[in-house]
Amino acid sequence: MTDHRAPPPPAGPVPWDKDFALRLLTDMLRIRRMEEKSAEMYGAGKIRGFLHLYIGEEATGVGALHALSPEDNIVATYREHGHALVRGMDMGAIMAEMYGKREGCAHGRGGSMHLFDAATRFYGGNAIVGGGLPLAVGLALAAKMSPKGTSFGARNEQRITACFFGDGAVAEGAFHESLNLAALWRLPVLFCCENNLYGMGTAIERSEAQTDLCLKAASYGMPALRADGMDIVAVHETTRQAVCTLRESAGPVFVEYQTYRFRAHSMFDAELYRQKAEVEEWKTRGPIHTFTARLKAEGKLTEDEFLALDAAADAEVAAAVAFAEAGSWEPVADLLNDVMTPQGSAP
Amino acid sequence: MSRKISYRAAMREAMHEALANDPRVFLMGEDVGRYGGTYAFSKGFLDEFGPERIRDTPLSELGFVGAGIGAALGGMRPIVEVMTVNFSLLALDQIVNTAAALRHMSGGQFSVPLVIRMTTGAGRQLAAQHSHSLEGWYAHIPGIKVLAPATIEDARGMLAPALDDPDPVVIFEHAGLFNLEGELPDDWSADISSARVRRAGKDVVIITHGGSLPKALAAAQALAEQGVEAEVLDLRVLRPLDGASIMASVARCRRAVVVDEGWKSGSLAAEVVARIMENAFYELDAPVVRVCSEEVPIPYAKHLEEAALPQADKIVAAVKGLFA
Numbered sequence: 125m126t127d128h129r130a131p132p133p134p135a136g137p138v139p140w141d142k143d144f145a146l147r148l149l150t151d152m153l154r155i156r157r158m159e160e161k162s163a164e165m166y167g168a169g170k171i172r173g174f175l176h177l178y179i180g181e182e183a184t185g186v187g188a189l190h191a192l193s194p195e196d197n198i199v200a201t202y203r204e205h206g207h208a209l210v211r212g213m214d215m216g217a218i219m220a221e222m223y224g225k226r227e228g229c230a231h232g233r234g235g236s237m238h239l240f241d242a243a244t245r246f247y248g249g250n251a252i253v254g255g256g257l258p259l260a261v262g263l264a265l266a267a268k269m270s271p272k273g274t275s276f277g278a279r280n281e282q283r284i285t286a287c288f289f290g291d292g293a294v295a296e297g298a299f300h301e302s303l304n305l306a307a308l309w310r311l312p313v314l315f316c317c318e319n320n321l322y323g324m325g326t327a328i329e330r331s332e333a334q335t336d337l338c339l340k341a342a343s344y345g346m347p348a349l350r351a352d353g354m355d356i357v358a359v360h361e362t363t364r365q366a367v368c369t370l371r372e373s374a375g376p377v378f379v380e381y382q383t384y385r386f387r388a389h390s391m392f393d394a395e396l397y398r399q400k401a402e403v404e405e406w407k408t409r410g411p412i413h414t415f416t417a418r419l420k421a422e423g424k425l426t427e428d429e430f431l432a433l434d435a436a437a438d439a440e441v442a443a444a445v446a447f448a449e450a451g452s453w454e455p456v457a458d459l460l461n462d463v464m465t466p467q468g469s470a471p
Numbered sequence: 472m473s474r475k476i477s478y479r480a481a482m483r484e485a486m487h488e489a490l491a492n493d494p495r496v497f498l499m500g501e502d503v504g505r506y507g508g509t510y511a512f513s514k515g516f517l518d519e520f521g522p523e524r525i526r527d528t529p530l531s532e533l534g535f536v537g538a539g540i541g542a543a544l545g546g547m548r549p550i551v552e553v554m555t556v557n558f559s560l561l562a563l564d565q566i567v568n569t570a571a572a573l574r575h576m577s578g579g580q581f582s583v584p585l586v587i588r589m590t591t592g593a594g595r596q597l598a599a600q601h602s603h604s605l606e607g608w609y610a611h612i613p614g615i616k617v618l619a620p621a622t623i624e625d626a627r628g629m630l631a632p633a634l635d636d637p638d639p640v641v642i643f644e645h646a647g648l649f650n651l652e653g654e655l656p657d658d659w660s661a662d663i664s665s666a667r668v669r670r671a672g673k674d675v676v677i678i679t680h681g682g683s684l685p686k687a688l689a690a691a692q693a694l695a696e697q698g699v700e701a702e703v704l705d706l707r708v709l710r711p712l713d714g715a716s717i718m719a720s721v722a723r724c725r726r727a728v729v730v731d732e733g734w735k736s737g738s739l740a741a742e743v744v745a746r747i748m749e750n751a752f753y754e755l756d757a758p759v760v761r762v763c764s765e766e767v768p769i770p771y772a773k774h775l776e777e778a779a780l781p782q783a784d785k786i787v788a789a790v791k792g793l794f795a
Contacts, residue, residue, distance in 0.1 A: 197545070230578030240577035247544060248577065252568045258534050259569060262541020262549075269497065269523060270546050285541075298564075301534030308529065462579035463613050465637035 127399065128321050130406045131382065134355035134414045142424045146433065148190055148356055149419065152182040152412050153437040155206035158215060159387075161441045162205065162222060162236075166391050170448075171222045174251075175236050178206040180386030183411030184318050186210050187359030188286070188381070191367050192314075194244065197267070197285040199260040202237035202251040203318075207288060212244040215440055216447030225451030232454055233462065253289075253323070254296030257315070260287035261302045264311035268374075282371050286314040292323025294340065295331055303344040306376035314370055315341065315378040316363075318353065320385045325397035341378035353383030354409040357418075386410070473654040481627035481655060482620075482644065483512050486550065489634055490520050493548060496634060497524040499535055500552030509554050510590065510649055536562035536587065540570045540639075543585040548634050553589040556605045556643065570639040571614030582637040586630070592645040592682040592732055593780055599768035602776075604732040606643040606681070607739035610709040615639045617710040618663055621684035623653040625707060628661030636663065643709075645682030645732075663708055666716035672702035675790050676720040678743055679730040680706040683781050687730050690786035701790060709739060717743065718751045725756040726793045730781050735763035757793040762786050 138145055159177045166175050178185065185206045189198070200207045208218055213229060221228025222236045230240055238249040247263065250256040267283040293299050294317070306313045317337055321328050328335050338348035347369055351362035359381055366377040384406040388395050395403075419425035454461075476484075489496045497520075498513060504527040507514035517525045528535040532553060539551035553559045559566070570583050593602035610617045616638060620629045626644070633640040640663070669684065670691050679687045684705050691701040704720045706712065721727050727747060731740035740761045747759050762781045770776055 228578070230576060230580070233578050234576045238576040240580050242577075242580045247541075247581065248573070250569070252564060255537075255564065255569060258537020258565055259541040259544070261534065262538035262543070263545045264541070265538055266542040266545025266547045269542070270495075298533055298537065301529070301531035302537070304529060305531060305534050305538060462575050462577075464616075465574060465579075465582045 127402055128327070130384070130409045131352050131354065133409055134352065134357065134418065136357070138357055138418055138422060138424065139361070145419055145424055146429075148186055148360065149412070149415060149425070150433050150437070151186045151190075151210050152356065152415070153434055154215070154440060155182045155186070155209055156412060157434075157437040157441045158209060158218070158444070159205065161445060163387070163391070165222070165445065171236065172224070173235050173237070174202070174390045175222070176203040176390050177387045178203055180406070180410065181318060181320060181353065181383045182206060183356035183359050183415070184353045184381040184383050185288070187356045188316055188363045188379070191360055191363035192284065192286055195283055197245045197247060197260070197263045197283065199247045199256040199263070199285065199287040200249060201256065201289055202249070203290070204239055204249050204288070205236065208239040208241065208246055208249070211241070211246050213239065213241045213246065215444035219444040219448040220451045223448040223451060225448055226454040227447065227451040254293040254298035256287055257289060257293065257298050257302035260285045260313050261305050261311060264306065264313045265309065268311060282312050282374050284312045284314050284367065284370055286316055288316045288318060290323065291317065291319040291321065291328050291337065292331070294337055295323070303341060303346065303376070303378070307344045307346050310375045312370055312374050313376040314366060315376060317378065317380045318383055319380050320383050322385070322389070322398065324389045325393070327397065337380045338378065346376045346378055348378040348380070350380045350382065353381035354411050354414070356411055356415050473656045475652060476623060476655045477649070478623055478626045478651040479510065479512060479649045481623050482630070483514070485627050485630040486513065487516070489550070489630060490516065490524060493634070495546065495548040496550065497526060497547060498550045498552065499526040499528055499539060501528055501530060501554050503527060503552055508552070510646070532558050532561035533565055537565040537569065539585050539587070540565060540573070540583055543583045544581055548584055548586075550586045550588060550634070553587060555601050556589050556591040557600050557603055559589050566615070566639070566641070567612055571612050574638065575614060583639050584637050585639045586633045586642065587639065588642045588644060590646050591643040592647055593769045593776060594647040594682065596771055596773055596776060598771040602769035604681070604764065606709055607731070607733040607737070607742070609641050610739055610742070612710070615641055615710065616663060616708070618642045619681040619707060619709055620644065621648060621681050621705055621707070622669070623651065623655050624659045625661050627655055627659045629663055632661065632663045643681060647682040648685070651685070664713065665708065666704055666706045666713040668702060668720065669705045670701070670703040672700040673724060674700045675726040675728060675793060676702040676704050676724040677728050677730060677786060677790070678704045678706065678717060678720070680709060681732065683730045683732050686781060686783045687786060689783040690790070693783065693787050694790055699790060699794070712743070712746065714746055714750065717746065721747055721751040722754045725754060727755070727759045728762060728786060728789045728793070729759065730762045730786055732764055732781060734766050735761055736766060738763055760789050760792065762789050
């Protein structure tokens with residue numbers, strides 16, 4: 125049985141104004157409450173299939189995504205509810221998709237593992253481990269080559285494609301092929317590795333001969349940074365630094381976020397592969413309560429304010445569930461829709 | 472007016488035209504640039520269009536096919552060249568799990584306007600890892616279109632509509648056709664939806680595609696000399712199949728032979744036969760038969776390779792069997 129020690133509890137000053145700090149705290153709370161409700165609705169039989177919860181890892185997605193622009197592209201994995209939400213997708217559309225309802229972001233065709241949103245440049249929701257990495261390379265290639273739309277904004281910033289993936293993906297050929305291509309062609313890809321120490325039930329040292337993931341990335345000739353994924357300050361500041369480097373150099377950058385999944389891999393996981401004590405130790409580093417404590421210590425948050433934020437998150441979740449419950453089923457007559465693009469419509 | 476041209480030159484001309492006319496089009500694959508293309512399809516392109524648009528890739532089929540999908544999502548119109556169908560198996564995950572599924576998984580939000588070209592087929596003594604005909608596997612997959620240009624006209628004409636198509640299109644080019652020479656008519660424009668009768672007949676229809684088309688035409692010629700008028704139907708589009716044209720030929724000729732370089736078990740030929748059974752059973756005067764590759768990885772030795780593949784004489788024998 126492996127024993128993965130948690131890092132020291134996040135500490136130190138929060139280098140942000142109150143407004144920004146509370147925005148990030150709010151997003152972590154929104155994810156946490158949405159995921160808890162998703163688990164409940166899974167138990168109630170409202171959500172089926174595979175359901176992979178992001179509980180424990182919220183600081184990673186929230187801290188990283190807040191360092192990016194709405195003009196950037198996002199590619200994510202099957203543990204992507206949180207990323208979709210922070211990116212700006214409506215919680216109701218996410219919940220309805222998990223219910224399989226027509227009002228879901230993909231009309232119930234994708235489910236929990238395949239959330240997509242063209243409006244926020246959110247390219248999924250990919251349930252093939254490592255499958256999103258080549259896609260991200262291609263999106264970045266298009267951003268670099270495109271006759272128009274290479275850059276955006278008054279400062280002509282380079283559009284970045286941020287690709288989230290887990291430590292399990294590092295064992296796939298797609299990881300190595302994609303890092304090589306991105307480095308070889310100097311493409312603006314931000315590789316965001318969420319290392320939660322387990323690929324499903326297999327601990328990283330049982331699948332990787334070299335467990336230093338930054339070393340692997342650096343071997344492809346790109347900057348590789350590491351952040352404590354339980355500390356939203358570290359996640360955000362490291363990602364900001366990576367984004368600055370990337371926009372200046374226009375070449376890829378790799379960031380490893382060392383994080384931990386508090387819940388089972390999916391809803392079918394008896395968690396035979398890790399010790400309860402290990403999970404409990406990591407829970408003491410929970411990204412929400414440690415950040416909350418730091419904000420309170422600095423006078424940037426009161427208990428009443430926290431309770432209000434939490435209540436607002438609960439209300440948003442309740443509204444999302446109501447939206448999903450009230451949704452409709454796509455008629456079976458439409459089963460073959462969206463396999464091919466209808467004639468005459470531009471992609 | 473028409474002009475004489477090879478299959479290779481016709482395909483090259485089609486790519487040249489696409490690159491010259493649309494800045495979103497670029498060519499990516501192993502040795503498409505400095506080498507000039509494994510089969511010299513892109514010779515000279517690097518000098519004319521530059522390394523950004525004539526993009527040599529590492530030996531990373533999964534990576535660069537996936538990158539083609541991403542670039543298509545990002546607004547480009549990539550032509551991704553895979554050296555042979557055998558190598559495309561390294562990229563099968565991206566083609567099947569991403570390119571073909573993305574539009575559906577996203578509820579219609581994202582189409583993938585990507586063209587993947589690859590060499591297929593045997594006949595060059597390249598043995599079991601460079602010779603297979605797996606287009607039938609691809610034709611199994613909802614979400615992609617599958618083309619098999621078998622004539623000069625289609626080599627010249629099918630690429631443009633494939634690039635205009637909003638969905639992934641996989642083009643199979645049989646290596647045995649590359650040196651084919653023929654007349655290209657002035658109007659070579661082609662659709663990517665229909666099968667086409669390449670030789671009219673009334674006694675039997677030989678249904679085929681790709682590299683087997685010249686063999687089917689040779690068989691039809693031999694049969695004509697023996698008093699049997701064979702129609703030859705070139706499927707051209709393997710997914711979606713043009714069922715109406717198949718059934719029309721079957722209704723006209725009342726006998727059918729399906730010729731497919733894939734292995735018989737689970738083949739595209741099996742699909743064509745099943746559709747004939749479902750839709751035209753009562754039009755038939757004889758059971759439909761198939762001429763496919765023997766169930767063996769393609770061998771190296773010339774006499775064994777020839778024996779493994781459909782050949783004109785096997786087609787002739789199969790047709791004659793229907794009249795016995």
